[in-house]
Amino acid sequence: MEEKTKQKQARLLEGVTVLDFSHYLPGPFATLRLAELGAEVIKVEPPAGDPARFAGGGLVFQANNRDKKSITLNLKHESAREIALRLVRKADVLIESFRPGVLAKLGLGFDEAAEVNPKLVYCSISGYGQDSMMSSLGSHDINYMALSGALAQMKDEHGRPVHPSSTFADFIGGMAATERILAGLVSRGLTGRGSYHSISITEAVAAFMVNHVMAAKKHGTDRGIEVLNGSVVCYALYETSDNRFVSLGALEPKFWRSFCEAVRRPDWISLQYSSTDSSAGEAITELFKSQTLQHWTKFGMKTDCCMAPVLEAGELASHPYFMEKGTVFGDGQVRMHSGIEAADAAAPPEKGEHTDIVLKEWLGVSNQELLTWRSAGMI
Secondary structure (H helix, E strand, O other): OHHHHHHHHHOOOOOOEEEEEOOOOHHHHHHHHHHHOOOEEEEEEOOOOOHHHOHHHHHHHHHHOOOOEEEEOOOOOHHHHHHHHHHHHHOOEEEEOOOOOHHHHOOOOHHHHHHHOOOOEEEEEEOOOOOOOOOOOOOOHHHHHHHHOOHHHOEOOOOOEOOOOOOHHHHHHHHHHHHHHHHHHHHHHHHOOOEEEEEEHHHHHHHHHHHHHHHHHHHOOOOOOHHHOOOEOOEEEEEOOOOOEEEEEOOOHHHHHHHHHHOOOHHHHHHOOOEOOOHHHHHHHHHHHOOOHHHHHHHHHHOOOOEEEOOOHHHHHHOHHHHHHOOEOOOOOEOOOOOOOHHHOOOOOOOOOOHHHHHHHHHOOOHHHHHHHHHOOOO
């Protein structure tokens, strides 16, 4: 029964069709999440393909475009834009990540789309929104992280911002887009009307700064809530004897007590909120350095004290938690919504792999029309 329930939950968006005009990462990550929930995602690519197919050896494309179909449309061709509008008429959702105003100039903006499909949920993702003082500027993840204040929270011991190796802003922007699209679908179910949503990636990341902004206003500190910023012994990262790291998050007294009793140091119970720079912090640091990461990983599994190892990317698939959940599986893919077996996941599509079948099924196009369009460079 539980497995059947998972399967049903994984197909919550079955019957929802998404036209994905986005490139690189934020948009494709958003539609990947929709595809995992059962939506049919049609990735609309230019003749040369999504640039992510070629950036970084294609890793970003491979990681974010499984479970989708791909068609090619040359939107510089007026007749191809007419084909796109015919597809829009059949879709439930359209998501795009062009520079602000580009699709509107091509006759595929929200106004034109809503005219042929009033029930369409239309989402635009950009770095700074559609009409801000910075909306026309080219930018990437590190710029959004910097402007939002998030990057300033990642500093080394010298106070210099640390360059993250994960593009957090892009992923957050994608999640914000998914959230708004789902809200749009719910609203349409209630009102029968479609809606337009503009996602500013920078604004989405800034929303994650809510605790820090409040702390700055109330206490004049830029490091957020003190007990969460690594300055107290009960909530910190500790190095192990094999130069790895473990996280301890024993904020509540019961978890801190559990930790202290398990390491046979009841005298530490009263020192829960001591500074990591104090003598207590030095003693706890030495304790963690006396054992390996494997030791502390096992310790954290059997002691209820909010402890977890700091894993590297290549270690996720072999951790018992992820193995049990089926979250991480082969070919470098990470499935976010459990409930569908890995074997059921479709590989990222080849460029234009589904052009013919989608145009035939959605628009009733004949083989001769496809040949004509292809010869004219429209698809």
